[in-house]
Amino acid sequence: MNWIVWVIGLWFGLVCVSALIARLREQVAPDGKPRELVDAELLFAEQTFRIDAPLALSARVDRAYLLRDLVILVELKTRAAPIAYRSDVIELSAQRIAVMYATGQPVADFAYVVIRSPQSGTQVMRRVMLLSEADIVALARRRERILVGAAAPCVTASTGICRKCPFRADCRPDL
Secondary structure, three states, X not given: OHHHHHHHHHHHHHHHHHHHHHXXXXXXXXXXXXXXXXXXXXXEEEEEEEEOOOOOEEEEEEEEEEEOOEEEEEEEEEOOOOOOOHHHHHHHHHHHHHHHHHHOOOXXXXXEEEEEOOOOOOEEEEXXXXXXXXXXXXXXXXXXXXXXXXXXXXXXXXXXXXXXXXXXXXXXXXX
């Protein structure tokens, strides 16, 4: 009796994993465009935007689509893990500000990160909520204060980020 329950559970688990993989593959069209943007028009590709206010900023946009008078940003990444990181959100949020101020067009407060696996070539899409303009300006101001020594940096909770940091020896020599 126990082996029957085990076999049924294994079969069910395989079906669920297969369905999840199929769903993730369906999120991105073969051309790399998120399926949710199938009716959108490509507005910008690999374009750099520069602004001076509300802060000096230069941002290179991978893709921007126009859907019902709203610009939607898409960042293209190649990495093993199909994860949208906080750094992606910060990058897209800065792009949002740059595009809004440079073009005068409204830009969505969400964006997409399309992640291509270097091993399999499969792509998955992650929708992310962007930071507000005030949050990005505050983040930039804090960075400026840290660089001139007027504020102390904080240690990240991510040991993976620490391992790649050039200041690790000063801050976290135990890693």
